[in-house]
Amino acid sequence: MTALPEGSPCWADAMFTDVEGAKAFYGEVLGWTFGESASEFGNYTQAYKDGKAVAAVVPPMPGEEGPRSAWCLYLASPDAAATAQKVRDNGGEVLMGPMRVDDFGTMLIARDPTGVTFGVWQAGVHEGFEASGETGTYCWAEIFTREPERSDAFFTSVFPYRARRMVSDEVDFVALQVGENTVLGRLKMSDQVPADAPPSINLYFGVDDCDAAVERATRNGGVLRFGPQTTPFGRLAAVSDPQGASFVLLDTGTTAGGMPEWKDA
Incomplete structure (x- = not known):
């Protein structure tokens, strides 16, 4: 894979109180399988379709009580810090980050002026979807x-x-x-x-x-x-x-x- 053009959807994840329940549901509905939880990254767990990474699920961070489960779409950026500044300059809000995630990449979570939450991903070794536009992706x-x-x-x-x-x-x-x-x-x-x-x-x-x-x-x-x-x-x-x-x-x-x-x- 090569890094996607700026603004292209590149990854998706969701936070679930019951991660095992989420894995069972999406496994049945979309045919996903799941990798090992990464304990060093908050038990972040990637989902796969036919062996290709297509999304991820994660439990709440310690101290968070029952957050609303929702899918988050990440948009590609060559420079997450510069994108964060553009978010602020145009009336949006940066909710988290920019934060480097080991050598996988750099992420931030933002919200537009109307309340729409989205993610931004500056790719490192993790460049995003390994499959998209196909069944189960x-x-x-x-x-x-x-x-x-x-x-x-x-x-x-x-x-x-x-x-x-x-x-x-x-x-x-x-x-x-x-x-x-x-x-x-x-x-x-x-x-x-x-x-x-x-x-x-x-x-x-x-x-x-x-x-x-x-x-x-x-x-x-x-x-x-x-x-x-x-x-x-x-x-x-x-x-x-x-x-x-x-x-x-x-x-x-x-x-x-x-x-x-x-x-x-």
Whole structure:
């Protein structure tokens, strides 16, 4: 692997009070296996799909009482300290770091002005996903916010994104590009979203059959939040795992016609 371009999604992890329960759930739903816990790094445990690293799970740090489980997406940076300064300069907040993690790389956790939390990763020997865009792996993510203009201004200032807006009267959706590659989406939260739902970055994991994956998720204690629904991009469903971490299952093999038009945002 080579390091990904700045702003590209490169890694994902989540904190769980019940790590063994999380491993069992994602093993059943996405076919993940897990490596040995790294005790020197807070029992951080990598997940694998077909022998390739695709994500990680970790228990809370000592002293943390029952944090809300949620997936965190990391965006690539050639200089985490410089990115941290851009976060601050553009109205965001650095919550943790920059912190060097042995020779694996340097990380920080940040929050945009609308409340969206995300990670930044400056690669060392760990350059990120060993597989993505495949069954059982990360395949897409969307910034989910109630204040799209503020979020768009922030992310396009911190990272070298070009914003392209979907031509639609129904949804407010922007695609963020690095060069010619679309790497991330931004979706305005609708009025139907519960008022207590926090802004976030929604991670999508690829599956061969969305409906079958939903059945596996609910059978193993997950909760269906939306769908399954067939869209121009694939059949998808939003679910939460038994500990409350939300994600989207996406089957790109079943798509509806009529791809959307785009314009510069």
